[in-house]
Amino acid sequence: MRKNAMRTLLAAVACFICATAFAQTDNALMAAASKKKPEFLRDLVTLVNIDSGTDDAKGLGQVETFLAQRLKELGAKVEIVTAPPAAGKMVLGTLQGKGTKNIMLMIHYDTVFGVGEAAKRPFRIEANKAFGPGVADAKGGALIVLYAIDLARERGIDGYKTLTVLFNPDEEKSSLGSRAMISKLSADQDYVLVYEPPEADRVTVSTNGIAYVYLNVKGLASHAGSAPEKGRNAAIEMSNQIMQLKDLGDPIKGTTVSWTSIQAGDRVNIIPDKASAIADMRMSDLSEIARVQADADRIVQKKFIPETEVSVKVENRRPPFSKNPDSDHLATVADQIYRELGKSIAPVGMRYGTDAGFAYNPKSGKPVVLDGMGIVGDRIHSSDEWADLDSVAPRLYLTTRLLQTLTKPDSE
Numbered sequence: 001m002r003k004n005a006m007r008t009l010l011a012a013v014a015c016f017i018c019a020t021a022f023a024q025t026d027n028a029l030m031a032a033a034s035k036k037k038p039e040f041l042r043d044l045v046t047l048v049n050i051d052s053g054t055d056d057a058k059g060l061g062q063v064e065t066f067l068a069q070r071l072k073e074l075g076a077k078v079e080i081v082t083a084p085p086a087a088g089k090m091v092l093g094t095l096q097g098k099g100t101k102n103i104m105l106m107i108h109y110d111t112v113f114g115v116g117e118a119a120k121r122p123f124r125i126e127a128n129k130a131f132g133p134g135v136a137d138a139k140g141g142a143l144i145v146l147y148a149i150d151l152a153r154e155r156g157i158d159g160y161k162t163l164t165v166l167f168n169p170d171e172e173k174s175s176l177g178s179r180a181m182i183s184k185l186s187a188d189q190d191y192v193l194v195y196e197p198p199e200a201d202r203v204t205v206s207t208n209g210i211a212y213v214y215l216n217v218k219g220l221a222s223h224a225g226s227a228p229e230k231g232r233n234a235a236i237e238m239s240n241q242i243m244q245l246k247d248l249g250d251p252i253k254g255t256t257v258s259w260t261s262i263q264a265g266d267r268v269n270i271i272p273d274k275a276s277a278i279a280d281m282r283m284s285d286l287s288e289i290a291r292v293q294a295d296a297d298r299i300v301q302k303k304f305i306p307e308t309e310v311s312v313k314v315e316n317r318r319p320p321f322s323k324n325p326d327s328d329h330l331a332t333v334a335d336q337i338y339r340e341l342g343k344s345i346a347p348v349g350m351r352y353g354t355d356a357g358f359a360y361n362p363k364s365g366k367p368v369v370l371d372g373m374g375i376v377g378d379r380i381h382s383s384d385e386w387a388d389l390d391s392v393a394p395r396l397y398l399t400t401r402l403l404q405t406l407t408k409p410d411s412e
Contacts, residue, residue, distance in 0.1 A: 212281065
């Protein structure tokens with residue numbers, strides 16, 4: 001479908017919905033979504049209490065088995081796909097429908113936490129909040145996918161041509177093993193919904209891209225006590241370079257370059273001959289990678305310690321999910337659905353990066369991507385990460401109604 005035609009279709013869908021169904025809540029659907037909450041919570045306990053850090057092959061394998069089995073129970077054809085260099089595997093499920101639209105629901109199931117974290121702080125509930133490693137990012141999101149498909153199946157919603165589900169095991173480390181599959185599958189979709197956790201009643205219509213800036217200094221080792229002057233201190237030169245490179249970002253374009261990891265020396269009595277540092281770069285404009293590389297190459301030529309060697313390299317890790325009118329239109333449709341529940345959804349752009357960047361193709365404008373579809377949560381990647389349990393039923397309602405709405409014959 002051409003970009004303009006897709007935009008027209010989304011506008012038509014939004015107008016059609018506003019004029020008809022969105023005036024009333026689908027009470028039967030909301031009741032069914034609410035009824036699934038206890039079972040949802042039992043599964044959330046199971047998943048959160050399994051360590052599944054990106055490098056934990058054992059834990060990832062346990063979660064993979066759980067997700068694959070649930071997809072099979074939902075009637076999906078399931079494939080387990082290796083994702084080297086990832087420690088885990090991709091879980092790919094497909095369901096065939098009776099319509100013409102291809103839709104993909106996707107989210108990762110790895111976390112940033114190490115082995116033993118689940119035992120240290122297992123799943124717990126306080127008031128309306130659930131706590132535990134990965135409870136929102138993104139085990140809650142994975143369950144929103146599974147339970148929404150179950151609701152759609154129960155209600156006979158099968159107006160899609162193909163409904164694809166992708167769970168990947170390596171998002172927290174740039175999806176090195178799954179990015180090619182995400183891009184390949186997304187190229188054949190009309191819509192891709194990504195189940196990262198929003199911080200409130202929001203959906204995400206754009207995200208930043210991610211790059212790493214590697215800085216290396218080679219100096220000359222010497223005895224720090226008897227002959228420090230004979231050395232070329234790589235640590236001091238590294239400090240000089242970081243001070244020179246601290247303003248590589250561009251506040252107007254929203255580009256940030258933050259030096260976060262520094263290493264130099266391993267013996268207190270030796271002048272260090274090597275030093276290295278890594279910066280986290282975020283950008284909404286992919287051309288910023290070339291600009292930062294050129295600026296850095298020029299800046300590092302100025303040295304404080306003579307006879308040291310300095311090199312810098314910018315590595316693209318994840319492209320941005322660029323702001324675009326089609327995603328904005330789809331966010332409007334999502335907001336109209338939420339208004340059935342007496343709520344509203346705000347479309348936001350986020351500074352972090354997600355797999356939406358691999359799903360969206362800015363050249364073709366296809367597919368239409370919407371992120372932030374998961375369980376509401378906050379304090380992501382921290383020891384007090386939480387998920388809002390009151391958001392479970394509304395978020396299940398949202399995905400199920402979107403599947404119904406985007407595949408209506410009226411929207412052809």
